[in-house]
Structure formats: structure tokens, C-alpha cells
Amino acid sequence: MIVLDGVCKAFGPRVILDGLTLDVPDGRNTVIIGRSGSGKSVTLRCIVGLLQPDAGAVRVDDVVVGELDRDGLTALRSRIGYVFQFAALFDSMTVAENIALGLTRRGIDAPEIAERVRESLALVDLAGTEAKYPAELSGGMRKRVGIARAVALRPRYILYDEPTTGLDPMTTATMDELMIRTRDLGVTGVVVSHDMKSAFAVGDRIAMLHQGRIHRMGSADEMRASDDPVVRAFIEGRPDHAVAAR
């Protein structure tokens, strides 16, 4: 279980997270929605310890991330897969090498690595692309390789940073399906998105990040039915002044 407890994070004078509290229940997909720049990526980075909160704590499986030493952090990260917004594939490596890198680190032997590479590529419908370089792939394919790289490690949690942003509707549907499939394999997902359609499709729970905190949280139906002005404005995609005017 991932618990964010009063997490604060500022960059210089700019406060991004301001006491964010959120529980992520196991075995389900929690979607965090919010505007660009609201701190969604910062939240994910705090969960894996790429950023340290200024105040508050992130707990994963009852361990406080900020208190871990180097080895502890490595152990924690072996349980968390991270899918980056622009995939962040290593461009000097082939697709197979990208997926294998994390497996090698875990001391898994070569035949098992080859098997897992094949298996995870099949899961994202990219079988046969092992020898390709990231530059040869489309944006959507790269994102899927990013998911394969995370899934291959058989993590307990996967954090997705805007998995559908910038993708065409069909590829988006494929990504949604993938995230649901992964959840059905028992993986807990935290999905960061500002794509409402996708959020409603994959989210068992949807949390709205606004002004550094979770403003509202609920199931897809609850969020759709919400009469909170901030939530409504976001879901309906209304411009800024509409919110201010209410």
C-alpha cells in the first residue's frame, strides 16, 4: 500500500504540493487528475524517492521512503515500475536491451531475461521489435515499450505518468486496455493524467489534484456526478475564468 501523508514540496518560492494526503489501495488503479503543472509528476517522483518531500511522508508498504538508505531505496524501487511521460527509453540501446537492463540489475540469468523480454513485449503487442532502436519507433510504441520495461520487472506497483497524452484515440484505447490488463494481473496502478476519458476508463478511483492537495476523490461515477465547481470545470474542460466566476 502506498500512503502519502501531508506531503509538501516547493521549488524555491513556488509551492507545488501543499499537504497532499492520499491512500492508494492495493490491486486497483488510482488515477490522479489535475491541470498541467499542478504537481502530478512531482507526486510520482516523491513516491519512488526521485524527489524528497519538504514535509510530510510517503510510505510504501509501511516504510517511509525518505528514511531509506541507498540499498533500501534500490530494494523499494525493485517493487515499483515507473512509466515515464515520454517513455525515457535509453536511446543507445535496443528495445530488448532497454527491457533487460533492470532485469540484469536484479541478477536474473540470461535465459530468464530473454523469456521475460519476449513475454512483456507480447503483453504490449510489440512482439518482434526486440532489435529495434527507440528512434525507429512511433511515440505510442515507445510508450508501450516503457510499459513493457516496467512490467518485465514484475513490480507490485506501477506508476504511469500521462500514459495517453499525445496519443491518437486508438492508441489511447490500447493503452487503457493495457493498464486494465496489468491491474488484472494484480498490479497496483497509480495513473497520472489529464485525459478524462482515459481516467474514467481505467480508474477504479479518481483523485483530483488541485492547489497542491487532493481536492476531491471518488469512483468514476461519483466524479462524473460531482457538482464541485473545480471538478466540473476540469471534466467539462471549461476555461479558467469560468471557475473564478462561480
Add this chain to the structure above:
Amino acid sequence: MGRWTLGATRALGDVSIWRPLVIGHMRRLGVDSIPIAIFIAIFTGIVLALLASYIFTGAMPLYMVGALVGKTVMMELGPVLTGMALAGRVGANIAAEIGTMRVTEQVDALETLGYDPRSYLVVPRVVAATLMFPVITAFAVAVGVLAGWVTSVNLLDLSSVEFLKGLRLFYHFKDLWFGLVKSASFGAAIALMGSLRGLAARGGAEGVGEATTRAVVLGCEAILVLDAFWAVVLL
């Protein structure tokens, strides 16, 4: 500073991570650097021979040209000029590569996969440069002396016998290893500056460009400081 040292020590301790990568970096370094090092050495050798003959004519026996070319190429110009050129080439290369990885989140991806970027990106490059720079410099020294010799025989009134006599007369083994030790330290400094600037890159293409420029400037400065340091300590 204390934390930095601790981090560096731990990264060095991850031998199983960085060791397999060293050979690849050494090969790349060699391929990238040897042509430029040889190019510089040829012209340095020619100029030194002519300069020495200009200085010594009428004042000292001309075979001293061999001594001056040999000593200065081995001890100073070989390592320093090669180092400067490679600060541009190798330092910039490393900073641009790691900087691009930083701004495209590849460095973060490495971390989430359980790799310390210092162990995976920095240490193998620094080790490879430390080992490879003396090799490249040795090449440069040999070519520089050869160029000085050929120049002396063809453009000056000097025979091969005389040039070699001068070359041997004041030669100490220390001249050679002094230059090579220096070049190893230059290699370490250049790779380290490039790596650290790259890791510290922020923003997009502009940040990478800035990191690259800084890496080259810092690399050159480090060479000059280290050059003086070794002269004080070892001469």
C-alpha cells in the same frame, strides 16, 4: 563535499555495475581521440624543431634540438595539448550525452531501475579516460618526436645521428612517466567534469548546450591547474 565523497566512494564500490562498461568506453575514446592527437602532435613536433634551431643557432650545438624536442613533447606539450584538444572533444561529448539523458528523464529511468547513475554513467567513463589518456598521449609523444626528427633532418642542417644524440643526452625515464601520469590525471578530470555537468543539466536543449560549454571550460581549467600541481609536486 563530505556527502559527495561518500557518494563517489559508493559508486566506485559498485564494481559489478561499471566494470563491464569500461572497455566499450575505452574503445570509443581511442577511436574518437587518436586522429586529433596525432594531428596536433605532428605540427607541434615541426614547430618545436624549427623553434629550437632558431634559439640554439650560434649559442649551442645544434644537436640540442633533439633534446628540446624530446623533453618538451614528453613532459609538457604532448600531455597538455592533447589534453586541451580532448577536453573539447571528449569532455563535450560526455556532457552532451549525459546531459541529454538527464533532460529526457533517462537518468531518472536508470535510477528507478535500481542503478546509481554515478556507478553506471560516471565511473566507467572516468576510469576509461584515466586508463586511455596515457595511451593516447604516448601515441602523441611518439609522433611529435618523429615529426621533430623528420623536420630536423629535412629542413635543418642536422643529421639523424646528431638528433638522436641530443634526444638521448638528457633523457630520463622520469620525463616519460611524468607526462603519462599527468595525462592520466587530465583524463580523469575531463571525464569527471563532463559527467558532472551533464548530470546537472536542466531544462531542454539549451541546458544541454550550457552543460557542454561549462564542461569544456572546466576541463581546460582543470588541466592547467593539474599541470602546475604536478610540476610543483614531482619536479
